[in-house]
Amino acid sequence: MNSLISATGLWTPKDSISNDELVAAFNTWSDKFNTEHADEIAAGTIEAKPVSNADFILKASGIKSRFVISKDPILNPDIMAPRIPERSNDQVSILAEIAVKAAKDALAKAGREGKDIDAIIVACSNLQRAYPAIAIEVQKELGAGGFAFDMNVACSSATFGIETARGLIASGQAKSVLVCNPEICSGHLNFRDRDSHFIFGDVATAILVEREDIAPEGAWEILGSKLITQFSNNIRNNFGFLNRGAAEGTSDDDTLFKQNGRSVFKEVVPMVAALITEQLEKCNVPTADIKRMWLHQANLSMNTLISKKVMGKDVDMAMAPVVLDTYANTSSAGSIIAFNKNSDDFVSGDTGLICSFGAGYSAGVVIVRKK
Numbered sequence: 571m572n573s574l575i576s577a578t579g580l581w582t583p584k585d586s587i588s589n590d591e592l593v594a595a596f597n598t599w600s601d602k603f604n605t606e607h608a609d610e611i612a613a614g615t616i617e618a619k620p621v622s623n624a625d626f627i628l629k630a631s632g633i634k635s636r637f638v639i640s641k642d643p644i645l646n647p648d649i650m651a652p653r654i655p656e657r658s659n660d661q662v663s664i665l666a667e668i669a670v671k672a673a674k675d676a677l678a679k680a681g682r683e684g685k686d687i688d689a690i691i692v693a694c695s696n697l698q699r700a701y702p703a704i705a706i707e708v709q710k711e712l713g714a715g716g717f718a719f720d721m722n723v724a725c726s727s728a729t730f731g732i733e734t735a736r737g738l739i740a741s742g743q744a745k746s747v748l749v750c751n752p753e754i755c756s757g758h759l760n761f762r763d764r765d766s767h768f769i770f771g772d773v774a775t776a777i778l779v780e781r782e783d784i785a786p787e788g789a790w791e792i793l794g795s796k797l798i799t800q801f802s803n804n805i806r807n808n809f810g811f812l813n814r815g816a817a818e819g820t821s822d823d824d825t826l827f828k829q830n831g832r833s834v835f836k837e838v839v840p841m842v843a844a845l846i847t848e849q850l851e852k853c854n855v856p857t858a859d860i861k862r863m864w865l866h867q868a869n870l871s872m873n874t875l876i877s878k879k880v881m882g883k884d885v886d887m888a889m890a891p892v893v894l895d896t897y898a899n900t901s902s903a904g905s906i907i908a909f910n911k912n913s914d915d916f917v918s919g920d921t922g923l924i925c926s927f928g929a930g931y932s933a934g935v936v937i938v939r940k941k
């Protein structure tokens with residue numbers, strides 16, 4: 571049985587940090603560090619901290635600001651991390667809470683209630699805990715039936731989640747599957763690393779995937795999809811259960827987000843362009859029929875290059891919408907925010923594609939047509 575995307579949902583934190591605010595906090599911290607360690611720096615035993623620059627950030631990435639769940643502590647040079655108080659085990663976890671907010675938005679758009687859902691997948695990069703699954707908590711909060719589980723394919727989690735949902739529907743396990751992408755990326759971002767402190771933001775998205783016979787009017791037919799992975803250490807986070815077993819201790823450098831951005835750029839652009847092109851051919855969809863590409867939101871130049879390679883010409887923002895200017899990289903949620911905010915003008919028969927890519931490496935493309 572075929573599956574359709576019935577609706578998507580979005581929850582955005584109320585606070586946002588501009589590049590200027592972020593850079594001011596970073597530079598206050600680096601100045602203070604350099605003053606406090608002036609003697610060691612002069613003696614050459616430690617390196618001076620560099621300054622960050624808002625113009626560099628905009629030029630290198632296209633990012634102007636990012637939404638965050640805990641603004642003030644991130645901008646406090648003595649903290650430079652979110653502060654999210656522990657909750658007792660009988661309170662809903664923050665990750666489940668924001669997933670539910672995005673989920674309710676998607677359910678309302680499709681005219682559904684929690685009880686209509688019979689499978690939930692929380693598919694994201696930044697899972698708050700090992701178990702019980704955040705998805706099972708979301709299931710309880712929504713009053714949904716069936717079953718739920720978490721999965722993590724880093725920034726590609728949304729497309730891998732859609733494809734997993736389709737598989738569950740095809741095998742008869744479920745008929746109405748909610749895929750949630752809650753991303754509190756600020757939790758794993760090293761705000762004291764100049765190379766990456768500007769990259770991520772917080773958000774939650776949700777995608778309702780349903781069996782063809784129950785999907786609402788105006789749902790999105792899935793013409794085809796393809797997932798790929800290829801191992802790379804160029805984007806890595808070594809945080810995990812074995813950190814406490816390392817007698818030598820672990821550092822922020824190793825247990826927070828780390829990437830070799832330039833290599834990622836060079837290696838992922840051709841991989842993703844080829845993936846999209848091959849899948850369009852396989853689905854017999856000429857590029858001329860593609861009205862829009864909702865791409866992962868990591869870097870503006872990366873998206874410009876990928877869309878140019880796929881379409882064989884320069885494309886504008888109407889063709890490849892940009893949300894990373896205000897949301898920054900929101901990991902698995904990026905392509906779904908782009909879709910959520912830029913698909914209302916599609917009419918029956920219009921075709922587009924959702925594509926996500928990131929750590930692993932991993933990439934997924936889903937070609938959709940408005941019913």
Ligand SMILES: CC(C)(COP(=O)(O)OP(=O)(O)OC[C@H]1O[C@@H](n2cnc3c(N)ncnc32)[C@H](O)[C@@H]1OP(=O)(O)O)[C@@H](O)C(=O)NCCC(=O)NCCS
Pocket residue numbers: 621622623624626627630631725764765766768805829830831832834835868869872899901928929
């Ligand atoms: C991260 C990224 C924006 C960096 O842009 P870049 O053009 O590759 O920049 P580089 O890291 O090579 O840095 C260029 C120079 O600017 C400096 N620089 C880095 N961050 C800086 C900052 N915040 N302010 C000022 N200068 C900075 C670097 O130290 C380097 O200096 P050098 O030339 O003296 O060595 C870019 O590589 C990128 O987005 N890559 C794709 C990443 C991606 O998609 N990741 C997926 C994550 S899920």
